[in-house]
Amino acid sequence: MSVGEVRIRWPDEADAVRLAASAAPGASLADRLARAGRPLNTRCGQRGLCAGCTVELIAGEFRLHDGRVSAAPAAIKACAGDLAPGTPALVAVPPRALVAHRPQVVTTFKVNVSAAHAPIVPVVPGTLDHGLAVDVGTTTVVVALVDLVTGRIVGEQSGFNRQVELGDDVLTRIQRAGDPVQREALRQAVVTRTLGPLVREVGAEAGVAAARIAGAVVAGNTTMLHLLTGTDPSSLGVAPFRPVFTNHRELSAAQLGWDWVGPDTPVHLLPGFSAYVGADLVAGCLCTGLLNDAGPSLLVDIGTNGEILLRHGDRLLATATAAGPAFEGGRLTRGVRAVAGAVAHVAFPPARYPPRLDVIPGAPRVVGLCGSAYVDLLAEGRRTGLLGANGRIDAAGWSAVPAAHRHEDADGRGVCLRARDPATVVTEADIAQLLPAKAAIAAGILTLLRRAGLTPADVGRLYLAGGFGLHLDVPHAIACGLLPGFEPRQIEVVGNTSLGGAWLALVDRTIVPEMAAAAANAEIVELNLEPGFEDTFIDQLTLPPP
Amino acid sequence: MTTLELLAQAVAAGKAKDAKALTQRALDEAIAPTEIVDRTLVPAMTEVGDKFKRSEIFVPEMLIAARAMKEAMELIDPRLAAAGITPKYTAVIGTVQGDLHDIGKNLVATMWRGANFRVIDLGANVPPAKFVAAIQEHRPHLAGLSALLTTTMPAMAETVRAIRANAGVPVKIMIGGAPITQQFCDEIGADGFAPDAGSAVDKARALVESVP
Numbered sequence A: 001m002s003v004g005e006v007r008i009r010w011p012d013e014a015d016a017v018r019l020a021a022s023a024a025p026g027a028s029l030a031d032r033l034a035r036a037g038r039p040l041n042t043r044c045g046q047r048g049l050c051a052g053c054t055v056e057l058i059a060g061e062f063r064l065h066d067g068r069v070s071a072a073p074a075a076i077k078a079c080a081g082d083l084a085p086g087t088p089a090l091v092a093v094p095p096r097a098l099v100a101h102r103p104q105v106v107t108t109f110k111v112n113v114s115a116a117h118a119p120i121v122p123v124v125p126g127t128l129d130h131g132l133a134v135d136v137g138t139t140t141v142v143v144a145l146v147d148l149v150t151g152r153i154v155g156e157q158s159g160f161n162r163q164v165e166l167g168d169d170v171l172t173r174i175q176r177a178g179d180p181v182q183r184e185a186l187r188q189a190v191v192t193r194t195l196g197p198l199v200r201e202v203g204a205e206a207g208v209a210a211a212r213i214a215g216a217v218v219a220g221n222t223t224m225l226h227l228l229t230g231t232d233p234s235s236l237g238v239a240p241f242r243p244v245f246t247n248h249r250e251l252s253a254a255q256l257g258w259d260w261v262g263p264d265t266p267v268h269l270l271p272g273f274s275a276y277v278g279a280d281l282v283a284g285c286l287c288t289g290l291l292n293d294a295g296p297s298l299l300v301d302i303g304t305n306g307e308i309l310l311r312h313g314d315r316l317l318a319t320a321t322a323a324g325p326a327f328e329g330g331r332l333t334r335g336v337r338a339v340a341g342a343v344a345h346v347a348f349p350p351a352r353y354p355p356r357l358d359v360i361p362g363a364p365r366v367v368g369l370c371g372s373a374y375v376d377l378l379a380e381g382r383r384t385g386l387l388g389a390n391g392r393i394d395a396a397g398w399s400a401v402p403a404a405h406r407h408e409d410a411d412g413r414g415v416c417l418r419a420r421d422p423a424t425v426v427t428e429a430d431i432a433q434l435l436p437a438k439a440a441i442a443a444g445i446l447t448l449l450r451r452a453g454l455t456p457a458d459v460g461r462l463y464l465a466g467g468f469g470l471h472l473d474v475p476h477a478i479a480c481g482l483l484p485g486f487e488p489r490q491i492e493v494v495g496n497t498s499l500g501g502a503w504l505a506l507v508d509r510t511i512v513p514e515m516a517a518a519a520a521n522a523e524i525v526e527l528n529l530e531p532g533f534e535d536t537f538i539d540q541l542t543l544p545p546p
Numbered sequence B: 001m002t003t004l005e006l007l008a009q010a011v012a013a014g015k016a017k018d019a020k021a022l023t024q025r026a027l028d029e030a031i032a033p034t035e036i037v038d039r040t041l042v043p044a045m046t047e048v049g050d051k052f053k054r055s056e057i058f059v060p061e062m063l064i065a066a067r068a069m070k071e072a073m074e075l076i077d078p079r080l081a082a083a084g085i086t087p088k089y090t091a092v093i094g095t096v097q098g099d100l101h102d103i104g105k106n107l108v109a110t111m112w113r114g115a116n117f118r119v120i121d122l123g124a125n126v127p128p129a130k131f132v133a134a135i136q137e138h139r140p141h142l143a144g145l146s147a148l149l150t151t152t153m154p155a156m157a158e159t160v161r162a163i164r165a166n167a168g169v170p171v172k173i174m175i176g177g178a179p180i181t182q183q184f185c186d187e188i189g190a191d192g193f194a195p196d197a198g199s200a201v202d203k204a205r206a207l208v209e210s211v212p
């Protein structure tokens, strides 16, 4: 070894290879490795916030940017400094420190951070080499089949959570599950009747036998994880809303009754924050990169239970606002999920009627409207004078609606977005359902910001996640007051980040410890106890002026 | 327009700041607090309730009007109390144990005040024993129980039982909240149910007036 020679032991090469001397002053070891063509998993953008760049110093010295020195043997963060010049060194790079997955847009979600390829479960190529990333939502369950050799998603299936038949919101299910017989029925509804068929379908479609599934990672809200494990959720249903568990758990398929994979297959349940801020949101705060952002950032996940997370400096504030199922299409005349045949967008051209509709392709006819279309309608309806501030169709608005687009029933007035097509009806009663849902989310955001002494203008990034997938029209979400006082440039639509976080944790085992640390660090805000929430909620019940 | 007419308008339109300022102006003009209540606030809130029943306004407008009414009452209440004036009927109201939702309950309370009831608000997450103690202390004609969660409906049943068994006062019990139905009301033996704050007023009047 010559003077000052630096050698790197890569996971996939038999012998350690020489690393060229540092060229740029102030560069980190991570920079040097990247320049050598082997970037590390610098997930947090080299801010010292993650563990993605941790490598082993086997020989030599490592000088941190602040001047301190670490001597071998040591685990060092390659972004935090460089090897001491003139000193020979040997560094081993473990597989989990190598970047394998760059930020990307996957079918229904976006991952904003890079990830290593170091699956959370042992992999045997050719025989035991696939994994499942699972998002168990109150209304919708999604299963992604992942090739654990490449890390790529090879199939995705989603369907209604069959527990819906036993109660369409979490509280009804919690109420039922107090009785052990009903609790078991709920567990079977999601395990045997929802997950089982989805896993079989996704495997059949991708041509992957269930025997090749090496493990699974599950994200979901706290109630869903209680019901999945057969845990009595009663304490989640009444104040002070205490969960039985929110920690990361590793169970076997046999313990969970997953009989479609081998009994010893490991299944990881991701950690959550609290009773109503669950593992789904923790998953989201990793996969959006929010934990690594500098400025104040928000994550707003619009599901049946709107969840909001604010990162401000070192603080992590989390809360839940009960939006209800309206934005997932629940309890609306023609509300559906974002499925084939759903109207995803509505816009009124200068001539107003007929409005332009964007329909998700793949179905012979329109089946209804999904959340993003309702958001469009609130904004466009108000802009064009169809709707007043109170969300009603007043006399002037009504007179402008051509006969073929009018709809009237016992609940009041409405419009047929497509002439005489009942599948496209939106009524005043629908709007009356949407307004409190919108107000609860808007007031939740404003209350959380106020608690941290911030206003919407101070926020660097607002990640908008949720059941609408990647469809939502951002200017309309702002115009209808769902995201009050924000500007389009602050907002990034990220889709189903719960599934995204489950995928991330599956392919990169360093993710779960970071999730657990985030969960332990968060302050849970109870909106009922926040002075000013009620006032803000009432203010937000109307549609802002166009 | 007179101050009272302007005040009635401000309340109906939900202009809380104006309502407060106009109430102060009325008091400065030496108009009797009882007159402000009887001739202005009660008719204004009755009108709001009627419009709601005719579907001319929705819950948001009602909440906004109630907020204005509350501002006005905050100035008037201490004067009424100081003068020893109490309305004919008294009600206690609260959200049952385990439930912290109180926006609907607050609205009903304000509408009852607007119908000239004296209303004692026990807040949210109120245990049965606290309802019983408050009823024994204030001897109200009416007790209002609110629950917004499916999971706190049993606590509502429990509270009705506790009041009947332990209060020793012939109080009428009214229940409400999004998951509550007339059928549930019959099951747990409450005296009345109302699906919204508009009908909550009519029902309350009917119940207290049914007692000789």
Ligand code: B12
Binding pocket: A169, A171, A172, A239, A276, A304, A305, A306, A320, A321, A322, A323, A324, A325, A436, A437, A440, A526, A527, A528, A533, A534, A537, B059, B063, B098, B099, B100, B101, B102, B103, B104, B105, B107, B108, B144, B145, B146, B147, B148, B149, B150, B151, B174, B175, B176, B177, B178, B179, B193, B194, B195, B196, B197, B198, B200
């Ligand atoms: C605002 C809101 C909140 C606020 C509450 C703020 C507060 N200080 O009250 C916050 C965000 C804190 C909240 C929290 C929760 N909420 Co919440 N919340 C709502 C929401 C969106 C609106 C409720 C509301 O205030 N409406 C406006 C008022 C005016 O209407 P109202 O309450 O129905 O009252 C009217 C009538 O019911 C009646 N009435 C009411 N009380 C009484 C009493 C009497 C005597 C009478 C006669 C009449 C009467 O008159 C009122 C006026 O017309 C509803 C969904 C919805 N669209 O209803 C969910 C909802 C009630 N919440 C729900 C849930 C699950 C929760 C949580 C448990 C979980 C969560 N975070 O999501 C928590 C925990 C609550 C707690 N800590 O107790 C669920 C309940 C589901 C169920 N089956 O039980 C709902 C239905 C949403 C949903 N579909 O998921 N929530």
Ligand code: FES
Binding pocket: A041, A042, A043, A044, A045, A046, A047, A048, A049, A050, A051, A052, A053, A054, A077, A078, A079, A080
């Ligand atoms: S890249 Fe080094 S700690 Fe995140």
